[in-house]
Amino acid sequence: MNEGCRETICARCNHRDVCSYKNIYLAYVENLSKFHSDYFDDISFIKWSEPVCKFYAKKPEINLRDDVRL
Numbered sequence: 345m346n347e348g349c350r351e352t353i354c355a356r357c358n359h360r361d362v363c364s365y366k367n368i369y370l371a372y373v374e375n376l377s378k379f380h381s382d383y384f385d386d387i388s389f390i391k392w393s394e395p396v397c398k399f400y401a402k403k404p405e406i407n408l409r410d411d412v413r414l
Contacts, residue, residue, distance in 0.1 A: 350377070352394065358401040369397055 352373055354360050363369075373394060380392050 353397060353400050356403050357397075358403050359399060363399070365397065365399065369395070 352370060354363070354366050354370065357363070360366060376395070377392075380387070
């Protein structure tokens, strides 16, 4: 089985370095993903979506090289 690294919303959050909920959130997502993949009945009709953290604040995507004007 291919075991890869899954990116969560924590990777692009402004609070990721100081977040007190990050470990709980990541454990929840891991358990939810495991439950969804290990569930013995066919649940393909249920859309799996990542839970949304109410404290999520998207990091601004700024490329300083594009902002430099000569």
